[in-house]
Amino acid sequence: MASVILLAVGLSIVYVLTNHLLRLRKNVLAARKSGIHYIVVPVYFMERWWLIGHRLLFPLLKKLPRSWTRWVDFTLPEFTFDYRHEVFKRVGHDTFLTVSPGGMVMYTCEPPVISAITTRRNDFPKPTHIYTSLDIYGKNVVTTEGDVWRKHRKATSPPFTEKNNHLVWDESIRQAQAMLSSWVGQDGQGHQTVDRLMDDTMRLSLNVISAAGFGRRMDWPTSETQSREDETGYIDQSKIKNENRDIDPGHTMSYTYAIHCLLDNILLQFLLPRWLLSKIPGVTAKKANEAYHEWGNYMRELLINKKADIESGVAEKETNDILTQLVKQQLIDTDAKKNGQLIESEVLGNIFVLVLAGHETAANSIHFSALYLALAPETQRRLQKDLEQIFQGRPPSEWEYDRDLPSLFGGMAGAILAEELRLVPPVVGIPKSTMEGVGPQKLTVGGKECLVPANTYISLCTGAAHRHPDYWPTAKPRLAGGHTAHPIANIDNDLEEFRPERWLLSESPDGTTRTADGIPIETLAKEDDLGVNESSDTSDRLFKPVKGSYLPFSDGYRACLGRRFAQVEVLAVIAVLFQNHSVELAVDKYATDDELKKMNNDEKAEIWHKAAEDVRELMLNGLGVIITLQIRGGTVPFRFVPKGQEKFPDNIDEIWKKNHPDQISNKGVPGWSSWAGAPQRESGSGAFDLFGALKSQAK
Template identity: 30%
Template sequence: MHSVLLVLISLLGIYLLQTLLEFRRAIRNVGHLSGPRLLLDPSKFLVRVIGSALPPIPYVSRGVSWMLRTKHQDFAAAGRDATAMVALIPWPKTTIYLADAVAIKEVATYRAKFPKPVYLYSMLLAFGGNVIASEGEDWKRYRTITAPVFSERNTRLVWDETISIMLDLFDNVWGDSPEIVLDHCVDITLPIALFVVGVAGFGRRVTWTSDLTVPPGHQMTFKDALHIVSTKLFLKMVAPDWVMNLTERTKRINLAFSELEQYMAEMVHARRSAETKEERHDLFSVLLDATSDDPNGSLTITEQELFGNMFIFLLAGHETTAHTLCFTFALLALYPDEQERLHQHIEDIMADLNRMPTYEDMNRFTLSMAVLNETLRMFPPASTIYKKATEDTNLTVGNADGGKTTFSVPSGTEIEFHVPGLHYNPRYWKDPHTFRPERFLGEWPRDAFLPFSSGARACIGRRFFETESIAAITMMMSRYRVEVKEEPEFIGETFEQRYARITASDLNLTNA
């Protein structure tokens, strides 16, 4: 027993010595770039779960949503737009963070040299392979199949359906009420986004009153199931089954997953078994067609891939839009002068049109687009975009003093585009902490704006998202003013305190 203990202690000592030596080597290999040095690798699932419950602790945890919280601070402290995080356990690992537009564009452009590390997106495989959590030939196949859907015809449908959904909300839900009070604006923005992606992406039309009751054979509505899955996906993927059956809350999360899968299966069955085969051009139809037999087998997907891509487009098509719209209305409420400017802009155009705006009128609402872009700059849906170096290389970034720093990037190093760091970088954006939509009305640094990623992996649904968002913002601000409800416990708070309270967010799959 004594000898066994000595062997274990010796092995532990060897491991610790090798780990410390590799830790020093990892720091040296990236030119001693400054940045956080952490005890535990935050990319590991268990560490992420623990870290999400901890406040920032030096050398241990950066806390939840740390990128959105720190913005450009780490880079400012380093004096250059690159930092390196080196974690010690379970084995030294280096992650380089970039907030330099030129370096980011270089990494995004050279996909073979800097591919997407799909293992970091494994939680998105809950229902099957899909276009986001894939790389190489699988990604090309998914992209080729789905790209034709995002056409001008479909974008026009998105505009028309969003206008119709907003009018239905105004006329049949809010009616003549002079004031609408909401506990949280996602109570409105989530249904808007879900209804739009439902009809424009899946041919599933839902109204404000039709999804209030649970349909036969189900235990929760489609909207509730999708929302729970999108906000609790990480927990479901890291927690063992026995943990998910411990409490009523975790049991409900389990139920949401099974309910969503059942809803998707019913959608597939209904479309395949329909007596009348309508010619459709929505995303769902394209995915269904791709499951049919193809002698070449090059542009087909399996049944599991069908569910995986259905889920990812439902998720991306509703959660990102809903939370961005919520941040938009929050910012407009916090900046009433900007809200009034937007309202007047919309009112002038609507008066000139003397009718409901059509898709052809969208480009006239330049301030609506500017407000949307400024919201995306300040609250990007994804705080980070992952890449990985496949060979030894060098990168160059700008310094605070106007100079340049070149550093080595060893093969295997993970690289993350620090989106808030880029969006709040004063080298590109004047007064980056201030909500100023007009910055997007003239020339602006497009390479320093990354809410939809960049390069070949840029978001395929960008136009869908922009069209829906502009239509929703325009319609809402043509009819209503948005204000922060005055509550006794917050009387006397400063603007900074109110801003922090209203925009407080957590990082789930997107900033929410």
Template identity: 40%
Template sequence: MSLIPIAVAVLVAYSIINYAVNLRYHVNEAKRSGLPYVVTPCSPFWLPWQVSHKLWVPIIKLFPKSWWDGWLEIMIPNFAYRTRHDWFAKLGESFLVVSPNRLVMMTDNAETIRTITLKREQFPKWTAVYNILRMFGENVLTTEGSVWRMHRKVTSASFNERNAALVFREAIAQTQGMLRMWTGPTGTRTEPLKSLQHDTMKLALNIISYVGFGMRLLWPGEAHPAGTDPKIVKYGSHKPSDGHQLSFTDTMEILLHYLLLLLIIPRWILRLIPSKKVKQAVLSYDEYVTYMNELLDEKIEEARKGEHAEGMDLMGQLAKSCFGTDNKDATLTREEIIGNAFIMFVAGHETTANAIHFTIIYLATHPEAQRRMQKDIDDILGNQDPKDWDYDSLVNPMTASMIGAAMYETLRLVPAVSEIPKKISPDADESFVMDGTRYVIPKDTGISLVTVSTHVNPRYWPTRPSKITPGKSNILDYDPSRWFLTKEKQDGQGSESVAGADSEDFGGFQGSDINAQLFKPERGSYIPFSDGARSCLGRRIAVVEIIAALAVIFRSYSIELAVDEWATPEQVDKMSRDERAEVYKKAQDKSLWTVGQASTRLTLNLHDGMHVPVRIAKRGEEKFVDWVDKE
């Protein structure tokens, strides 16, 4: 027993010495890089810190402010979304966070970002960050090198303009279904809509389920017509199919709701927890695996028969490339196919849903932008029935209009992810040039391309005086009109070429994310879909889906912020215009504050029940947005 205190003392001494040695080593490496740096007691990305930081931050703040003022804010999760460009303005557009754990470079410099994104071999994906997304199998997001090439080649085949047109058509149909759910048979709704985030999630899930997997999911009150293919009924029914405890719709909604829990905590532990919600989460996981294996079996059978379903048919394409008649050897395993299907479900619905959700909120908060978008919708689409909208003739005018600008501006302020992880190989240092100076990034350094800061770096964006914050520019404001200011900033842009950039075609959409008629940010300054070889495969699909949904909604309806917190509908009816403006201003302020509370779990979104209530009104029957903020 007497040896135990000695062993503990030795262990503590070793830990302290190891901590100090590692910290000193990383500080010296940071000095060698030439970059400014901040020293922190542990890495902000260290999982134990991220999980427990709410316990430690109040304790740390008990010490004199001078002890922690220069580093604590950087360590608090979501600091970049809260502080935007502030820390970069203070320290430099690329700086190192130094801890005993490792070095991490954070940057919101466009030149640096395009160097990193366009040189995949030298700056690979920091795949360790995505370990939890290997739950169903390796996939295009969690792999690198030759394995990633294989995944990319197999998964990219379905992302083309023909399938983008199908997404456009399906987004129109599904958005009409959402509107019917909102407004009922009368086409009107009097009560506030508090489920906007949930409903846009379901909208995007329904779209990706059909165009990507051939599953026709239904809105409440809908039913499959007689004679529908039994396979479609199986996955689209509100009732569990044979051998299942949950319908596929319920499976996906529960799985995605509890996804973070399922990703972080081992399932064998979850199965021991006597909580009804946890048991539902585990059941959704089991049901998803079963459904996906059944679907894959069906797709393999179709591939071997030479059959092909309508649409992108991601699962069918994967099955065909791996188990079809032309392939004697499977390229991907069953687990990898299901892993990629899972990533396509998550990436194909949550990111797009977030963009639609926040764009609707922003347009309700900024009526002037909503009115201008509705004018463009009227000019481009007229009285044409949405089912007759032609993708080929409309997609460019729509993305070049206020519809596209509203979407681009949302993705500027609230991109799907606040940071994009990259890294340096553990074998050798890498260098890059920023504003004419060459810097060295030590080997094995993590890299964070800070999207939410880059998107508001004032050196890259046209600005005007803010209407919200007197004395400030509108760089942090939602102002889609900035996308029509095409000349001033672009004249000052230098060369965007990167020596040694990837030249290989890795598949997927090759065009620009932004319509050529709008403001074109310097490459690297606008990366909602990342850039280069590792950019989002589905970015064209996402753009098409978002503009179609917005056009359908705002063609016939306006969205207003609900003011019920401050006045009843009856009170509003009796108000003068000045009184209405005053109460709507309160709703606008609350809306902007709420959006400012967004945080990243898997994606940047509102969590823990936070929401912005809105009202949907037929055009011509608005109470606020047809006149508020008119100049």
């Protein structure tokens, strides 16, 4: 009996291995025929067991000789962001394939290739199978392709109007003022450390999309509810306000609580089937399941009420939130039930993805902009000078969308947003494919005619394209903090550094930017009413990147629907935060306020440098993707202080560098390997060359 079992096990192993080898052979032949540079790896990065379990294998893999494990980097979900343009430089090609038994992936940071792929929508569709988990409320514009996507896109793009952007502007200003007040304290002096910037910007964005998206205003929590846990210990009560009072009849949670619970547990919602989630014991699963139903029910009620209000003529004529427009156009203006209208579950599905796509991305931009500005006091002063010129002392209550937004867009605020998105694009690998039955596709790669094999997963590598030295103007590195911003990438130039000034084309003699005469009109592609915006991502007054080299909002037909929405929101918030205040790194870990007061600038520079190093380390090793790229490994504490009362001089980094000439190096570490351990900054000697062998292995 035992021998039969052994034989069966043996045969199964042989079968699996043979199967793998045959599939690998087939894929290698296709890659060879493609004419595209390729690298053979043992695992397909989308393999479920690898996605979930690769970290568990790291301790074992680290024990093996490095030359056996060079492939690991090429199978990690975010390696093109971890290594940035360096991957492509060391591989020697701006576009390459990885070939494994499980499938092929084409990585590219080559602007003409990216541009061709985003333009040829039918030839390079999105691999929709990776999005199915986003369908929890219904099919939608993000998760579909082909004709179904066209139907969703046609339905969802009309509500994104200039009128809606006015709502976004007003609500963003209102929310940003409330957020700032909660940070600077009762006396407005900002003696308190804020360590919840990421959470608060998320809340702000969610509140903006709730108001401008569904006409549902959410208020900032009062100071009594800041950072208290609810009775179950489950959710931070600072996220909700007046929970008991706000629970609508027939509900068990308030709307605000439901949306926070839903989004806080988004991975559970995506990964577990609904029947399983409802059966798992424990407060987290229970609340997650409850929140799913509660938020869905709130939104269904909202849909029914909106529909009834519009039909009975009760609804205000000038209601420009997205949901009202969607209901009007999709559920009411049926026009004898035209073909292609959305059904109710699809409207709900779209509302959900708009919340999801819209809140985290915009929140990240505000959060990272503040973080970079805290590290760059001189840039912050420039921004403030610009804001002085734009607003001439007018308070936010007197700001006007039509007059002030173009100036923000074409000035330092616009440059800061553009630069932040260049460095930390929320989607680091925009997915395309030759799947969905489209077959092999001709494509010019590296100037030569190639054939992308069928069933190839394609990743448009934003992190690398945004730092491609052949396509971006570069300057010498400024060596922030005394060493390169990234241990291996772009160590000879400043593309890893935050320098919004690179976007400014015109400056006034006094150092402020010339304000723009107008914001570029959204130029919509004629074809199909799909709301495809052909205008540039940045103002006409700012540097215009080569097509395909800058795609924080993606490009072409599947480009972001909420681009203008997000830009309006982020610029309005930046303006509110920095008009009269400055952001500084909180250094509580290293010195008290009293100690700091007694220090001279040299001593302050030592303290500031330590706090800055913590942030830079977090930006290097603490970023990760769940839905979007975010800081996952900790939080950065800040202080917002009145403008002019900053504790550190603007040239604080320069002071530190002047005092430490010996520690300034631009050598980097050639063998830096993110999965194999923390980067060693000091020396490159003896470090293994991660990509060297792979280069020769190809072809």
